[in-house]
Amino acid sequence: MNKKEQANTTRRKFLKSSALIGGSFFILPRCAIGGKGFVAPSDKLNIASIGAGGKGFGDIKNAWNNGANNVVALCDIDVNQAKRAREQFPKAKFYKDFRVMLEEMKDEIDAVTISTPDHVHGVAAMTAMQLGMHVYVQKPLTHNIYEARQLTEGARNYKVVSQMGNQGASNPGQVQMMEWFNAGLIGNVHTVEVWTNRPVWPQGIPVPKPGTPMPEHLSKSDWDLFIGPAQMVDYDPLYHPFKWRGWWNFGTGALGDMGCHLIDPPFRVLQLAYPTEVECSVGQVFTRDWVPEHIPEGCPPSSHVQVKFPKTAINDSPVTMNWYDGGIRPFHPDLIPTDEVVGGGANGVIMVGEKGIMTCGTYGRTPKLYRKGEPTLTMTEAYEKKFPTEAFPEHGHQYSWTQACKAGFGSKEHQALTSSFDYSGPLTETVLMGNLAIRSYALAKEGERGRKEFYGRKKLLWDGENTRITNFEDANQFVGRQYRDGWKLI
DSSP, X not given: OOHHHHHHHHHHHXXXXXXXXXXXXXXXXXHHHTOTTOOOTTTOOEEEEESOSTHHHHHHHHHHTTTTSEEEEEEOSOTTTTHHHHHHOTTSXXXXXXXXXXXXXXXXXXXXXXXXXXXXXXXXXXXHHHTTOEEEEOSSSOSSHHHHHHHHHHHHHTTOOEEESOGXXXXXXXXXXHHHHHTTSSXXXXXXXXXXXXXXXXXXXXXXXXXXXXXXXXXXXXXXXXXXXXXXXXXXXXXXXTGGGGBTTTOOHHHHHHHHHHSHHHHHHTTOOOOSEEEEEEOOOEEETTXXXXXXXXXXXXXXXXXXXXXXXXXXXXXXXXXXXXXXXOOOOTTSOTTSOOTTSSSEEEEEESSOEEEEOGGGOSOEEEOTTSOOEEOOHHHHTTSTTTTSGGGGHHHHHHHHHHHOTTSHHHHTOSSOHHHHHHHHHHHHHHHHHHHHHTOEEEOXXXXXXXXXXXXXXXXXXTTEESSOGGGXXXXXXXXXXXXXXX
16 A cells, blocks of 8 residues: 555544544644644545536535535546536546446545436445445435435435535525424414426427437447446437436436425425325326327426325424426415515425415525515525525535534534435435326326226325335335346445
8 A cells, every 4th residue: 555545544534433433523733643734634525526517516616615625536427518527626536437436436535426317316325325425415315215215324324424415405595484484473384385397308208219329429338327227228318418307217307306495495394204195197298189198208298296294293284285397386375465476486385374374486595474464574685694604605505514524423513414314315205205106197008999098196195114105006116216237226
């Protein structure tokens, strides 16, 4: 082992042992370690990114925090997508296979950001956690409910600091809404309306036909890495680099894209847990008279999902949550002036209580409270500036995670995170419960005169503790997925 390898191994051991001593963290003075000007091992994290383009570039850059931490490795199957990140961090090693990166650099990497398509989140995060690396994973946390439960338990078992990339969780707007609710200003909430303008990519369209040539910068091995744990299909621009969201093989549709942002405020404010039932309806597409298109491989053009929750310790009423996407929206509540934009307009949240209504836009922005005969309450600029991470990108969502990684598992910094897997795992399960219902809704068999009979269109009852639908066995196939060899979640 050379001197550099020895130093890296010592550094990883220091970070890990210091985090476990009494569940707290200490930093030795520089003079006690290496003299004047020495940077203590605890002062900087060595971070790697899995998925370096698009949102991945923003995540790793925010975690780097202008040099407060080191970016030691980048991984992306597409060199074009990774171009900005490689230019920003020219000293970082570049990989295409995250499994190779994590194994080769297991003694150098302290933490990873994971910003791949949804289908890779679970496998990449579990691999990193098993090597003792802290993880920041983009929303939705996973592709399916099984993976969400496994990551939630895995973060505890492997004692790593975790955070999901629903950055609105760190928005002071959510704290303001919690304060209003806890003060009893709207009473117990019984109904929640959530909507989004997604999909803003092609969805509800026919499956691409094979035969489209890959771009010159992608090879067959690159495409195999993109497929990862999913089922193999030929390359098509409707899959990569962005439109994968509309295909169940890779993505989680409109719910997966925006659900963890928009369902987060009511989930947090009301302290919701596992739902008890779910039901949906979806938009149909007709290209032939009387015969709707049936494309079970793809997400629908629009959907309306209803999820029900039991009362909680702080909300003494069962809650019915309605989700709308594809241009469908809830109607304007009577309590809100007719000329006022509700929520964020294209995306938003309405929480209806006994005494009033609370609303917000995406990421918990622009929270408002309406009560009959009372002036509308809004969050003031002064209130927002009270929060120490207000000056950081995305309200310090990545910064707070890196600080917690340095402080260690179980530290007060870790416990203060707004979307560790203990919280974001159950939130993600709720979001993906809607997709389970949507996929069940598309189940069909051949009926009379060649017409399909859709037999999964029913209310589904959910046993959250055991992650099972109890009244329709065929729906349980969508709790998890089939993995390709070499890519299983272990």
